[in-house]
Amino acid sequence: MGGRGIRLALALTAGVLLAGLPLVGATSRSEGHQRPVYYLALGDSLAQGVQVNSSGNAVATDQGYVDDLYGALKVDNPAIQLVKLGCPGATTGTMINGGCPYFSYPDGSQLAQAVSFLRTHRHQVALVTIDIGANNVDGCFSASGINSGCVLQGFASVQAQLPVILRQLRLAAGPMVPVVGMNYYDPFLAAYLEPGGAGAATESVVLGDALNGLLATIYALNGDQVANVQQTFQTNNFAPYGTSAIPTNVALICAWTYMCNYQNIHPNTMGYQEVAGAFEAVSQVRRLLR
Numbered sequence: 001m002g003g004r005g006i007r008l009a010l011a012l013t014a015g016v017l018l019a020g021l022p023l024v025g026a027t028s029r030s031e032g033h034q035r036p037v038y039y040l041a042l043g044d045s046l047a048q049g050v051q052v053n054s055s056g057n058a059v060a061t062d063q064g065y066v067d068d069l070y071g072a073l074k075v076d077n078p079a080i081q082l083v084k085l086g087c088p089g090a091t092t093g094t095m096i097n098g099g100c101p102y103f104s105y106p107d108g109s110q111l112a113q114a115v116s117f118l119r120t121h122r123h124q125v126a127l128v129t130i131d132i133g134a135n136n137v138d139g140c141f142s143a144s145g146i147n148s149g150c151v152l153q154g155f156a157s158v159q160a161q162l163p164v165i166l167r168q169l170r171l172a173a174g175p176m177v178p179v180v181g182m183n184y185y186d187p188f189l190a191a192y193l194e195p196g197g198a199g200a201a202t203e204s205v206v207l208g209d210a211l212n213g214l215l216a217t218i219y220a221l222n223g224d225q226v227a228n229v230q231q232t233f234q235t236n237n238f239a240p241y242g243t244s245a246i247p248t249n250v251a252l253i254c255a256w257t258y259m260c261n262y263q264n265i266h267p268n269t270m271g272y273q274e275v276a277g278a279f280e281a282v283s284q285v286r287r288l289l290r
Contacts, residue, residue: 036080046065048086052266069129069279072289077288088102118169128169130180131182136158143191155211166179166181181225184230188200190254226282
């Protein structure tokens with residue numbers, strides 16, 4: 001998702017990760033040890049674990065869903081290594097063509113970097129996860145409503161470009177490596193708490209349903225599974241939360257993201273744990289956690 005307001009710490013963190021890729025590539029088999037395997041994480045700011053710090057600024061962390069999932073994978077496979085290539089603000093277009101505002105990729109774009117890594121480490125990658133597409137449309141929602149023209153343009157770019165991304169990843173990874181995508185929660189449900197905001201919140205769910213439906217279709221057509229984050233966050237559940245008058249989906253957005261206190265769309269630590277749980281529920285990932 002979007003990377004507005006992310007400070008230099010993010011660029012430095014990601015820059016170190018990218019700079020370390022040649023060292024990762026140079027890893028060799030040591031006598032008596034298996035060759036290392038890798039978990040490759042791709043996508044937008046969620047793939048970099050962006051959260052809000054105590055000063056109210058968005059920064060990259062090691063407490064995102066990728067890090068949580070990596071921790072679970074290490075229990076059964078202590079040798080596994082994490083490679084994070086996500087870029088805050090990434091769209092399907094910038095993933096293919098480059099243009100990350102926080103750092104540059106040695107191979108020109110996130111997709112090119114991922115393809116290069118997968119080819120270099122053929123048969124050594126255990127899992128690829130990807131979250132992409134939200135930034136194609138999240139700018140289409142505002143207090144005045146949804147810009148339908150913006151939505152149509154964003155959907156068209158996802159429909160045209162996500163299959164290209166998935167095909168290239170599959171060709172580089174080979175047929176046996178799980179490539180697992182995700183759908184999205186709806187941070188704009190927080191509008192429900194504003195005066196007269198119930199209608200805007202409902203409209204945002206309609207937009208989210210449409211995006212997630214499109215993502216599901218594309219991933220399925222490419223033979224890739226999807227972590228159902230939308231379901232985990234109960235995005236469509238407007239029933240009251242416990243004894244409160246607040247809908248369940250709104251309450252969970254407030255509990256698991258920074259939208260209701262900082263107007264920031266990113267999950268907090270608990271929210272990222274829930275996203276990781278959605279990935280762990282995918283059958284291809286479950287097999288790696290045995």
